[in-house]
Amino acid sequence: MTSLKEVAIGSTAKVELITGSDPTSERLLEMGITPGVLVTVIGAAPLGCPLELEVRGYRLSIRRSDAARVAVFPSVGQRSTWAGATSVRRPLPR
Amino acid sequence: MNVTAAGVAESPLPLTVALLGNPNTGKSTLFSALAGMPTRVGNYPGVTVEEKVGRFVHAGRPIDLVDLPGTYSLAPKSPDEKVAVDLLRGRLAGMPAPDRVVIVVDATNLERNLYLASQVIEIGLPTVIALTLGDAAADRGIEVDAAELSRRLGCEVVPVVAPRRQGIPRLADAILAALPPRQPEGLAAALAAVDPAQPPTAREAIGRYAWIERVIEGVVRRRLVARTIDDRIDAVVTHRVWGTVLFALTMLAVFTSIFWLSAPLMEGISFGVDAVAEVVVGLLPEGAVRSLIVDGVIAGAGSVVVFVPQIALLFFWIALLEGCGYLSRAAFLMDRLLVGVGLSGKSFIPLLSSFACAIPGIMAARTIENPRDRLLTILLAPLMSCSARLPVYLLMCSAFVPNVPLAGIPWLRLPALVLASLYALGVIVAALAAFVLTRTVFRGPPQPFVMELPGWRWPQPRIVLERVREATWSFLSGAGTTILAMSVVLWALSHYPRDEAAVEAEVASERTNLRARLEGEADEATVADLAAALEALDTPEGLDAARRGAAQRRSFLGLAGRFIEPVVRPLGWDWRLGCAAIASFPAREVVLGTLGVIYNLGDVDAGSEEGGTVLVRRLRSATWDGSRRKVFTLPVALSIMVFFALCAQCASTLVVIGRETGSWVWPLASFSAMTVLAWLGALVTYQVGTFLGG
Incomplete structure (x- = not known):
């Protein structure tokens, strides 16, 4: 199983599940990292941690150690050029 | 509910309206657009979360707008969020549930903002949604159909551009007319449809986001934007x-x-305080009352106001950086550096500011939402070497550290190395303290660090100024009065008991003592110093300074200095240095002034070149009572510097710690721990220094 931690910078992955049920996992879910959503790894801080993500059309920063609890399906590919197109289930807007 | 014209005469009771939303949604801008300046700013009972209420009148009806702390969900993770949730549910002691709720929803980030909104709508209070940042959304190619959104959510949605006051009257109308919302279409079904195999904590988020995805479909239209401004x-x-x-x-x-x-501003304040003191000196006869007013009250008020420039400037920057979105980027960049000691990137700016002064630094810790990180940052801030310690370092380095090059490098000199080491010492001790504290007192599960990086936008000048005013006022009204009271108490301790006869006797014995030393002294430089000191006793200023020195040495503070002599002896200090350390408690920057008074120089401006030189000469010639052994040697100077690098001898800092943590436990603990640390540090420095040097 791959985690968000291993997703290359610039790539987008689809979330499979969030492991753990402590406040950190709960917050990740509340912030919109739910199973099925697309998450793009935009970059990392100069010292390698934390990560900058794009999810549901906004930017979020999480630590690598916390990214490890986000299980993802193998990479979907490069980031979508549609501003904020985040869910594969939703048809792309015209 | 009758809130129209008829209601005006019948119900003068203000309508309580809670303003709620995610952080970074333009909530503060909306607050000031609706209610203007807050009419009441305080703390919620029992917590250090700030309460902000603004009263305004719309259509004849007074409205109390309560600004709740920003929150992401109704399952609170921090005290700020808990206050918001408790108030909304009417569970906050002494505060009934609000009559209306305004949910601020950011149009650029509708999907995540609707998470909290859907939870609030479910509570069933009359609710209005203020859709903010529509202009920023348009720049990013996002368009929101507010009417359709309103229909799907079951409550009024009013688009507003708060900085330009667009939509504000309509929002106020909607607040008055708001009815309890009907349950949002399909939400209950979406929550029930979640795969029961998912862990319970995940089910709510999964169900709600599934519903939100359906709600925004067709409501949010996005244009193709290759690279957004944020990108x-x-x-x-x-x-x-x-x-x-x-x-x-x-x-x-x-x-x-x-x-x-801030330095010229602070000097201006000192100048103003001195001018006021001068006027009072001219008006009142010499005596205890004049001394109380001039040295106690006016000097005390001055020592409060003098912090204002630094606080105002720091909060100006924080508001500016927060307003444009850089504050969280700064935390993002610095996080890795601080995670090792158990903190997060959000502690960086408060700790950095503490190198100028711990007080604005401690106040800046308000930007840290996580209570544990915030408290830890507050406790570590005083260990950063502030600008008030610098004069002590500089004086000691220039007077007692040999100015020799290191390792043959002409520009790298020993005093510079000592100075740098003192700054490093504070940082290293802080890192060690954080390491120990996170494994003992602050042990617990790791705190979530899931930080939004908000979209870039222009800071609102009004919000920036409001933030500066708020911070300054909260310092003056909250900590200022305590600092002033403390200054008066400390003035009394350094002026009483007064025994003029004993003071005269001490001055006389000083004279005899100097004469005796002069006779037996062979060293030319010392002879010159002693002769100068003796001569000074014959001038009116010199005599006055000697009397003041004697009076201070005989005061409660002086007595305390003598009393603690056995404790400071192992640090290589005589009782005068013990006195100076205790007398520096009102504010560290007075330590040099106190040394001047104790060494019979009167009010010497140790910062000036001339004053500094005089003080250095006097310190160099100081000897232990009844002996010719010099007090100040290199190990003693080093031990003094290490002590001041680590001690919490600053009443104002401790008062602000008390104010910001809402408890007297933390300033007391901080003072005790830092004093022990400082003593141990000075002890090791002196003992090792003496061992190596001798």
């Missing part, structure tokens, strides 16, 4: 090289302004 700015700001350079420059600007830019 372009973030690419630079979080870039490995450019991001770091920009960060360093920004922090340099922040630090420079609170370290140097």
